[in-house]
Amino acid sequence: MGILKCLLFGAGLLMCWMGYVAIxxxxxxxxxxxxxxxxxxxxxxxxxxxxDSAARIRYRLINVQTGKELASVNAxxxxxxxxxxxxxxAIGVFWNEEGTVVALDELxxxxxxxxxxxxxxxxxxxxxxxxxLIPLPADAxxxxxxxxxxxxxxxxxxxxxxxKTKKGDFSSKYFSIDFMNPDAPKVxxxx
Amino acid sequence: xxxxxxxxxxxxxxTITFFISACDDEPDDGSxxxxxxSQPGQRDLAQADQIANAASGNSVAPRSSNTTTxxxxxxxxxxxxxxxxxxxxxxxxxxxxxxTQDQLxxxxxxxxxxxxxxxxxxxWLYPTSASANWMGTTWTNGDPLAVEGTTVSVDFSxxxxxxxxxxxxxxxxxxxxxxxxxxxxxxxxxxxxxxxSNGAGRVDVYNLAGDRTSRQVEQDFQNExxxxxxxxxxxxxxxxxxxxxxx
Numbered sequence: 001m002g003i004l005k006c007l008l009f010g011a012g013l014l015m016c017w018m019g020y021v022a023i024x025x026x027x028x029x030x031x032x033x034x035x036x037x038x039x040x041x042x043x044x045x046x047x048x049x050x051x052d053s054a055a056r057i058r059y060r061l062i063n064v065q066t067g068k069e070l071a072s073v074n075a076x077x078x079x080x081x082x083x084x085x086x087x088x089x090a091i092g093v094f095w096n097e098e099g100t101v102v103a104l105d106e107l108x109x110x111x112x113x114x115x116x117x118x119x120x121x122x123x124x125x126x127x128x129x130x131x132x133l134i135p136l137p138a139d140a141x142x143x144x145x146x147x148x149x150x151x152x153x154x155x156x157x158x159x160x161x162x163x164k165t166k167k168g169d170f171s172s173k174y175f176s177i178d179f180m181n182p183d184a185p186k187v188x189x190x191x
Numbered sequence: 192x193x194x195x196x197x198x199x200x201x202x203x204x205x206t207i208t209f210f211i212s213a214c215d216d217e218p219d220d221g222s223x224x225x226x227x228x229s230q231p232g233q234r235d236l237a238q239a240d241q242i243a244n245a246a247s248g249n250s251v252a253p254r255s256s257n258t259t260t261x262x263x264x265x266x267x268x269x270x271x272x273x274x275x276x277x278x279x280x281x282x283x284x285x286x287x288x289x290x291t292q293d294q295l296x297x298x299x300x301x302x303x304x305x306x307x308x309x310x311x312x313x314x315w316l317y318p319t320s321a322s323a324n325w326m327g328t329t330w331t332n333g334d335p336l337a338v339e340g341t342t343v344s345v346d347f348s349x350x351x352x353x354x355x356x357x358x359x360x361x362x363x364x365x366x367x368x369x370x371x372x373x374x375x376x377x378x379x380x381x382x383x384x385x386x387x388s389n390g391a392g393r394v395d396v397y398n399l400a401g402d403r404t405s406r407q408v409e410q411d412f413q414n415e416x417x418x419x420x421x422x423x424x425x426x427x428x429x430x431x432x433x434x435x436x437x438x
Contacts, residue, residue, distance in 0.1 A: 027314070027315065027316070027317075029316065033315075033317055076374060077347075077370070077373075079347075081352075083321050083322050083352075087321075108314055108315075109314075109315055109371070110308065110312055110314050110315040110344075110371045110372055111314055111371070111372035111375055112370070112371055112372040112373065112374070112375075114374075141379065142371075142372050142375050142376075142379070143375070144372070144375070162313075162314050164314075167406065167409075168307075168405065168406045168408075168409030168410065169405075169406050170312070170313045170314070170405060172313070
C-alpha cells in the first residue's frame with residue numbers, strides 16, 4: 001500500500017505539473033489560444049506592459065504612476081486592424097519574482113511572433129533578443145523561441161525552441177536561461 | 192493487491208505513461224544561423240505596396256467557355272479532406288472557371304513559393320485562419336475555419352488580406368485569408384524569387400492532414416507541385432471585395 005501511495009502522490013504531482021504546463025504552453029494545448037498569459041504588471045505594481053494601437057500596434061512598458069514609457073517594441077503583425085490586434089493582445093508577460101527581468105512573448109502562431117527579454121536596472125531597461133543566445137539550427141526553415149512554461153527559479157526561465165526544418169519536420173528543444181548575471185545570461189539545454 | 196488498489200495503480204501508471212509520452216522531444220543539432228528580424232524591412236514594405244497597388248483594379252474572372260490554360264490537372268485530392276468539393280463549391284458560388292489565356296494575361300502574375308501547412312502543425316493545433324473565410328464557418332473560439340481546397344496563408348505585406356488568387360500549378364482559386372511566420376519567410380527567402388522585385392512571397396496552401404503526418408503532407412504537396420516549390424500565382428482580385436462584388 002505504501003508503494004501505491006507513493007505512486008499516487010507522484011501521479012498527483014505529475015498531474016499538477018501537466019496542468020501548469022498546459023496553462024503556460026504557448027500556444028495553449030486546449031481552449032482559447034488568444035487568452036493572455038502571465039501578468040502584465042510587475043510584481044511591485046509600478047510597471048505595466050500595454051498594447052498600443054493608436055497608429056501601428058506596439059507593446060509599451062510604462063510606469064503606472066507617471067505614464068512614462070520605459071521601453072517599446074512593435075507587434076509582429078503591426079497593422080492596426082482587428083485581426084492583428086486580437087493577435088497582439090494574446091501576449092504572455094512573465095516577470096521574475098524580483099521584477100528585474102521580464103519576458104514578453106507573443107502568441108506562437110505557426111512560428112509567428114517574437115520573444116523578448118528586458119532587463120530592468122533602476123530606470124534603465126535593456127532589451128535582449130533570445131535568438132542571439134540560442135540560434136536556430138542550420139536546417140531550420142522556420143523557428144522561434146517561446147516561454148514554456150515560465151520561470152523555474154527567481155533567475156531562471158525555461159524556453160522552447162520550436163522548429164520546422166527545411167524537410168518539413170517539426171521539433172522542439174528546451175533550454176534554461178539563467179539571468180543571475182544579466183550582462184551574461186547562461187544558457188543550458190533543459191529536459 | 193485488491194481491486195481498488197489495482198485500479199489506482201492503473202490510473203497512476205497511465206498518467207505516468209501519458210506524461211512520459213507527451214514529453215518525448217526529438218533533439219536536434221543547434222548551430223549558428225542568424226536570428227530572424229521581427230519585421231520586414233522598409234525595402235520589403237515599399238515593394239509590397241508596389242505589388243499591392245499593381246494588383247488593384249482587377250476583377251473576379253467571369254464565366255467563360257474558352258479553353259483552359261491551367262497547368263494543374265484540377266485534382267486537389269492531395270490537399271486532403273473535401274478539397275475538390277470545396278474548390279468546386281467555391282467556383283460555383285463566385286462564378287469562377289478555368290481561366291482563359293486572355294484572362295491570365297489581364298491578371299497580375301507574380302513569382303511565389305508554394306508550400307504546405309496543415310491541421311497537424313504542432314505549433315498551431317487550431318484549424319483556424321486569420322480572417323473570415325468565404326463559407327463563414329467558425330471554430331469554437333470564434334475564428335474562421337481554414338478550408339482545404341480554398342484557403343492559403345500568405346504574407347499580407349505582399350498579398351493583401353482576403354485577396355482572391357489563382358495558382359496555375361494546382362489549377363486552384365484560393366482565398367488569401369490566413370497568414371504565418373511572415374517575418375521569418377521574408378528573412379529566409381531574401382534573395383529568392385518569391386521575395387524578388389516581382390515576388391508575392393510564400394503561398395502556404397492549407398491541407399487537411401487526415402491520417403498523414405505533417406511531413407507526409409509536405410512531401411505529398413511537393414510531389415504535386417514540384418520539389419523546388421517555386422512557381423507563379425496570379426492575384427485575381429486585391430483584397431476581399433470580390434466576395435461582395437465590390438472593388
